[in-house]
Amino acid sequence: MATRFWLFKSDPDEFGLSHLMKCPEQTTLWDGVRNYQARNYMREMKSGDGVLFYHSQTKPPAVVAIAKVVREAYPDPTQFDPLSKYHDAKSSRDEPRWSVVDIRLESALDRAVTLPEMREEPALTDMELLRKGSRLSIQPVRSAEWKRIRAMGRRQAPKA
DNA sequence: GCCAACGTTGGC
């Protein structure tokens, strides 16, 4: 199956690129997702899939790094932990409700690709991220969008 | 800080 591409939103106040860079092997499990659609996307992911690492709640919000999926979906341990804010009493170990994948940082972009820039980019007009009211924290990204954003993130912003 | 959009919950 062909490599697929995804966008992961993170709130850098909670867990952003600087946190990911400090993780052992710059790898982390993506825990705490409590939205079924986002969960289902994680369950579709394959090792090697590409990840756009996005900071929300920043001024401006922006894609800041490239990562990749290095472990496919498995149960989110926080759902079983009564002390976790992600604890889910309705989930059971026999039938875990929530999943995680592991992602590893590949590289920070040379320059952040901001949301307003993306809105101005004709090649990106169909992106889920740019849809009004789009709140999904994990979204599929088309191959052409992936390439375009990577190009925009190189040292010099190319002409549109 | 505001508020629109969205998902979830729970009463009926």
Added chain:
DNA sequence: GCCAACGTTGGC
């Protein structure tokens, strides 16, 4: 199974 109420997300 509908839908109003509520909580959350996230850009602005």
